[in-house]
Structure formats: structure tokens, C-alpha cells
Amino acid sequence: MSSNHTLNIAVGGMSCASCSSAVEKALLKVPGVQYATVNLATEKAQIEFSNPATPEQIAKAVVDAGYEAEVLNQAGEKTFTQSAPAKEGFGEGALVAIAALLTLPLVLPMIAMPFGKHWMLPGFMQLFLAIPVQFWLGGRFYRAGLKAIQNRTGNMDLLVAIGTTAAFGLSVYMMEQGSSHLYFEASSAVITLVMLGKWLEGRAKRQTTAAIAALQALRPDTARVRRDGVEQTVPMAQVQLGDQVVVRPGERVPVDGVVLEGSSHVDEALITGESEPVVKAVGSKVTGGAVNIDGLLLIQTSAVGTETTLARIIRLVEDAQAAKPDIQKLVDKVSAVFVPVVLVIALFTLLAWGFTSNWEVAILNAVAVLVIACPCALGLATPTAIMAG
Numbered sequence: 001m002s003s004n005h006t007l008n009i010a011v012g013g014m015s016c017a018s019c020s021s022a023v024e025k026a027l028l029k030v031p032g033v034q035y036a037t038v039n040l041a042t043e044k045a046q047i048e049f050s051n052p053a054t055p056e057q058i059a060k061a062v063v064d065a066g067y068e069a070e071v072l073n074q075a076g077e078k079t080f081t082q083s084a085p086a087k088e089g090f091g092e093g094a095l096v097a098i099a100a101l102l103t104l105p106l107v108l109p110m111i112a113m114p115f116g117k118h119w120m121l122p123g124f125m126q127l128f129l130a131i132p133v134q135f136w137l138g139g140r141f142y143r144a145g146l147k148a149i150q151n152r153t154g155n156m157d158l159l160v161a162i163g164t165t166a167a168f169g170l171s172v173y174m175m176e177q178g179s180s181h182l183y184f185e186a187s188s189a190v191i192t193l194v195m196l197g198k199w200l201e202g203r204a205k206r207q208t209t210a211a212i213a214a215l216q217a218l219r220p221d222t223a224r225v226r227r228d229g230v231e232q233t234v235p236m237a238q239v240q241l242g243d244q245v246v247v248r249p250g251e252r253v254p255v256d257g258v259v260l261e262g263s264s265h266v267d268e269a270l271i272t273g274e275s276e277p278v279v280k281a282v283g284s285k286v287t288g289g290a291v292n293i294d295g296l297l298l299i300q301t302s303a304v305g306t307e308t309t310l311a312r313i314i315r316l317v318e319d320a321q322a323a324k325p326d327i328q329k330l331v332d333k334v335s336a337v338f339v340p341v342v343l344v345i346a347l348f349t350l351l352a353w354g355f356t357s358n359w360e361v362a363i364l365n366a367v368a369v370l371v372i373a374c375p376c377a378l379g380l381a382t383p384t385a386i387m388a389g
Contacts, residue, residue, distance in 0.1 A: 009059060
């Protein structure tokens with residue numbers, strides 16, 4: 001009888017709730033996987049599996065679905081990577097700034113209209129500014145949209161790609177017809193705003209996971225162990241239960257244990273929240289990560305590695321972040337049908353206006369539906385709000 005195992009995977013390349021749903025479906029198709037949940041906000045997946053599934057097969061399923069997979073150990077550290085994320089030449093913030101600078105001249109005439117200023121850049125200049133936004137900075141949406149098509153699903157990136165391409169293509173057609181009614185600013189503004197939303201979402205993720213990083217930083221990398229009367233500094237991985245660990249004043253306690261010799265004040269604020277140090281003497285229990293203030297302590301180890309109190313706290317916080325609240329489950333269900341519904345509405349708009357009015361107006365209205373639906377507030381706002389909460 002095979003026992004269940006738990007696996008944590010960092011998933012890269014997701015952009016909206018539809019992506020996380022696609023990864024979940026791919027994981028659940030792996031023989032032996034009983035449970036899988038993917039959290040878009042933390043970009044992590046939790047999987048419960050048994051034979052014949054293996055971590056390598058599970059990670060490969062994520063990659064086959066079009067995303068990156070980095071298997072994590074219990075401490076949240078990477079063990080192996082199925083597909084490394086591609087590095088960009090510019091930082092995310094710099095790319096958003098470039099997109100904004102290129103888009104600003106296109107939207108300024110719209111901003112100036114309420115003040116009685118009517119001017120417009122020549123069509124070829126608008127095209128020159130819009131091309132890099134559409135195909136360089138917006139290239140990520142085409143790549144992600146292609147992944148969605150390959151997985152026979154729809155996501156926000158696919159909708160952005162379709163909507164902005166429609167607006168861009170219509171503008172090129174109108175420019176060739178000699179019309180001054182161009183829509184390059186719409187396609188560029190949508191791409192810039194969605195990029196800005198993703199950048200802000202990324203900042204929120206980094207800020208809200210800083211607490212876990214701070215907790216992990218409290219764990220010393222080495223410990224001073226006394227064996228056969230000789231003190232030696234060893235990596236934490238080599239510390240064993242029952243070892244005697246020496247902690248000098250000003251150092252962090254590397255393990256959970258009991259004081260054998262000495263007395264000191266120990267700052268345990270990270271565990272108890274107490275602002276004042278606690279007196280520790282022979283027989284007192286100490287917690288890994290606490291700070292030894294003013295005395296030399298000899299501690300007998302009672303817990304190491306993932307079994308220490310600090311490691312369990314980190315694991316509980318990560319589990320709490322990975323668990324999906326009910327609102328996120330609802331968003332996942334809505335996002336799964338959001339893109340197909342928008343595409344159907346746009347097609348209906350095109351046909352209705354085309355047969356009742358004229359096809360030029362029909363195309364304009366259909367493009368308007370696609371462009372307005374692009375930002376997909378459910379996919380961007382909900383994960384960020386949950387993480388901030």
C-alpha cells in the first residue's frame with residue numbers, strides 16, 4: 001500500500017486565474033496525484049501524490065502545460081528546476097516606464113480635448129510609437145496567449161493579445177484608407193496599463209512574502225557544537241539530536257533545546273511577542289532563532305531542521321498563503337469562462353452591427369468590446385487583494 005507524499009512547486013509564467021486553473025488541471029491528470037492546488041498570488045503549487053507519480057513527472061506536467069516548474073523542499077528552497085525562466089534585458093519597472101513614454105504622446109491629444117485643444121500626431125508617427133509597444137513590450141501576451149491556445153483554454157493574456165491586435169490592425173487599415181480616426185492609443189494604452197497592473201501585483205507579492213523571508217533569515221547557517229570536549233563550527237545540516245551547542249552572547253540560538261550550563265537573557269520576541277528578554281537558566285527551554293543577549297549558554301539539542309519551532313511557523317504561514325479562500329475559488333470558476341464569453345459577445349456585436357448598420361461600424365464596436373474587456377479585474381485585483389489581506 002503506497003503512502004501519500006506532499007510536494008511544493010514554484011510555478012512561473014502564470015498571469016491570471018485561468019493560468020492557475022490550467023496548471024491545476026495538468027497536475028490532476030498525472031497518475032497518482034490525488035490533490036493539487038495552485039495559488040496565483042504566491043506562484044506556488046501544493047500537491048499530494050502517491051505511486052506511480054514522482055516529483056519529476058509532476059514538474060514535467062507543469063512544463064508541458066507551458067509554465068516553469070521549480071521543485072521546493074520542505075524549507076521552501078529549490079531542489080531542481082524543470083525549465084528556468086528566461087531573463088529579460090530590462091527590469092519589469094523599466095519596461096513599464098518605456099511603454100508609458102511611448103504611449104504618452106498617443107494619449108495626450110485625448111487628454112487635451114476637454115481643454116479645447118485639438119491636435120493629433122501624423123499617422124506614420126503614431127504607427128512608429130505603437131509598433132514597439134505592440135510587438136516588443138506586448139510580445140509576452142502573444143507568447144502567453146499561444147500557450148493558452150495550445151492548452152485549449154483562455155486567459156487574460158489571450159484576450160489582451162486579440163483585443164490590442166484588433167485595434168492595431170484596424171488602425172493600420174484606416175490609415176491606408178486615408179482616415180484620421182486611428183486607434184493606436186487604445187492598443188498601446190491597454191498594453192501599458194496591463195503591464196503596470198502586473199508590475200504592481202509583483203510588488204505586492206514581494207512585499208507580502210517578505211515576512212517569510214525575514215523568518216527564514218533568522219535561522220543561522222552554522223552552529224558551534226561541542227563534541228568530546230572540543231568545540232567545532234559545523235553546518236546546520238550536520239547538527240544532530242542530542243548534540244551540545246554553544247551559544248555566545250549576541251548570537252542567535254541555532255536549534256531548539258534545553259539549557260545544560262550557564263544563564264542568560266534571551267530575546268524570544270519572534271515567538272512570544274514579548275518585548276523584554278527572558279531569563280534562561282539550567283533546565284530552561286530555548287527556541288531556535290532567538291537571540292542570546294548577555295551570557296554563555298550550553299544547549300542540548302531537542303529539534304533540528306524542519307522540526308524546529310521556527311521552521312514549523314514558516315511552514316504554517318506558507319500553508320496559509322497557499323490555501324485558497326472561497327472568493328479565489330469563485331474567481332477561478334469565473335475566469336475559466338470569462339475569455340470565451342467575451343469572444344462570443346464580440347462576435348455577436350460584429351454580426352449584429354454588420355447586418356443592421358455597416359461593417360466598418362461593426363468592426364469598431366467589436367474591437368471596443370475586446371479592448372474594454374482586456375484588463376480583467378478579476379484576474380489582477382483579486383490575487384493582489386488576497387495577498388495584501
